[in-house]
Amino acid sequence: MSIGRQDKPHGQGFNRILAIVALVWLAAAPAFGQRLSPLAARPAWPELERFQQTMTRDEFVRLLQTLYAPAGGWESFITVGDDRAWLVTDSKNPSQVFELRFAVAPKPARITSGFWRTRAQIRRDQSGLPSSPGRPLDGLRIALDPGHLGGEWAQMEERWFQIGDAPPVKEGEMTLAVAKMMAPRLEALGATVMWVRRENGPVTTTRPEGMLDIARGALIERGVTDTKDNYAGPADPDREKSIQWEAERLFYRISEIRTRARLVNDVLQPDVTLCLHFNAEEWGDPAKPALVEKNHLHLLVSGNFSAAELRYDDVRFEMLTRLLSRVHEEEIPLAETVASTLARATALPPYEYTDGRAIRVGPSPYVWARNLLANRLYRCPVIYCEPYVMNSPEVFARVQAGDYEGLREVAGRLRPSIVREYADAVVAGLLDAYGK
Numbered sequence: 323m324s325i326g327r328q329d330k331p332h333g334q335g336f337n338r339i340l341a342i343v344a345l346v347w348l349a350a351a352p353a354f355g356q357r358l359s360p361l362a363a364r365p366a367w368p369e370l371e372r373f374q375q376t377m378t379r380d381e382f383v384r385l386l387q388t389l390y391a392p393a394g395g396w397e398s399f400i401t402v403g404d405d406r407a408w409l410v411t412d413s414k415n416p417s418q419v420f421e422l423r424f425a426v427a428p429k430p431a432r433i434t435s436g437f438w439r440t441r442a443q444i445r446r447d448q449s450g451l452p453s454s455p456g457r458p459l460d461g462l463r464i465a466l467d468p469g470h471l472g473g474e475w476a477q478m479e480e481r482w483f484q485i486g487d488a489p490p491v492k493e494g495e496m497t498l499a500v501a502k503m504m505a506p507r508l509e510a511l512g513a514t515v516m517w518v519r520r521e522n523g524p525v526t527t528t529r530p531e532g533m534l535d536i537a538r539g540a541l542i543e544r545g546v547t548d549t550k551d552n553y554a555g556p557a558d559p560d561r562e563k564s565i566q567w568e569a570e571r572l573f574y575r576i577s578e579i580r581t582r583a584r585l586v587n588d589v590l591q592p593d594v595t596l597c598l599h600f601n602a603e604e605w606g607d608p609a610k611p612a613l614v615e616k617n618h619l620h621l622l623v624s625g626n627f628s629a630a631e632l633r634y635d636d637v638r639f640e641m642l643t644r645l646l647s648r649v650h651e652e653e654i655p656l657a658e659t660v661a662s663t664l665a666r667a668t669a670l671p672p673y674e675y676t677d678g679r680a681i682r683v684g685p686s687p688y689v690w691a692r693n694l695l696a697n698r699l700y701r702c703p704v705i706y707c708e709p710y711v712m713n714s715p716e717v718f719a720r721v722q723a724g725d726y727e728g729l730r731e732v733a734g735r736l737r738p739s740i741v742r743e744y745a746d747a748v749v750a751g752l753l754d755a756y757g758k
């Protein structure tokens with residue numbers, strides 16, 4: 323390990339003076355130590371030691387260029403030499419580097435993050451056990467992560483809309499309903515199901531009131547000069563300048579997902595995490611939402627980090643941890659398998675990103691790489707599902723029909739309930755991917 327490239331040697335006395343100056347400066351100005359994304363802790367770069375000589379130079383560069391950062395921007399922070407790379411650990415002080423040595427052999431050792439297992443490893447573990455007919459997912463550890471908060475938080479998190487007198491649509495409650503439909507099915511097949519969120523509401527204990535100072539600082543850092551304390555609802559055009567809106571976002575998105583990531587990585591430690599979402603098109607005013615004749619499906623894997631995102635030290639560290647652990651070798655095929663069962667069940671066309679936030683990464687038109695907080699922080703394969711446009715007339719009708727057994731005519735066609743269709747299709751995909 324070497325954090326900090328060794329520059330010209332100095333005498334001991336000079337080094338001691340430098341160290342004292344540095345300590346005094348760090349104590350006086352901790353905010354200037356590193357460039358970190360909101361609520362991020364300082365990355366522990368020595369954790370990358372376990373990846374020394376596990377990846378060849380060619381593979382490292384190819385993964386950066388094709389999956390993780392194809393738009394570039396990493397070159398300012400990652401210098402690739404013949405047999406090693408220098409990874410800048412502090413973008414405000416680029417002489418601070420971690421030295422990563424490449425493997426020489428073309429077939430280097432496989433290293434995973436430590437807790438999750440590949441499909442091949444799970445199959446090997448299963449082969450030592452007595453066979454259990456009807457339980458093809460025996461031993462698989464799955465974490466269910468229903469997206470968003472739901473309940474009384476749905477309006478604040480902008481995952482809520484209402485049409486006329488119909489009950490409001492709340493994404494966070496629909497994702498939980500799907501997870502609750504899936505859990506007994508997965509357990510009956512032998513899987514161990516763990517919950518990232520099992521009821522409506524936040525997992526984090528932080529609340530917006532406790533985030534006001536950080537919110538104010540974040541707005542100033544973004545260059546907002548005319549900040550406001552509060553905003554007047556979702557239609558307020560100035561809401562993004564308000565400390566209240568920023569504090570709420572830090573609560574329900576950043577703090578919430580960071581808390582979920584700690585739960586996944588430190589406590590649950592699953593083989594795979596299922597992030598369940600419903601998609602939507604822009605609906606405008608949630609009290610008078612626009613219905614749009616669009617309906618589609620896609621799944622997200624981690625990748626396509628932008629140059630702006632890569633300026634953050636923690637974001638680069640997390641990207642490199644994912645790249646070097648080769649989690650994509652599981653995550654992409656898993657997404658492709660679940661995409662095909664979801665596509666078969668829903669008959670939905672693939673979503674098309676046109677803004678550059680995501681790129682296609684394989685043969686499936688449904689699978690896109692995009693840098694999201696959840697699929698970046700979770701240190702295991704993540705199957706991140708985005709089926710159905712909630713504010714399409716068809717899906718809206720299906721959500722209003724609720725859950726039911728068998729088939730029923732909804733929106734002009736005989737169909738299963740949307741909750742069952744979603745849950746059954748994902749379970750079928752997991753069976754295809756992991757089943758004995």
Ligand SMILES: [Zn+2]
Nearest residue numbers: 469493599600
């Ligand atoms: Zn969502």
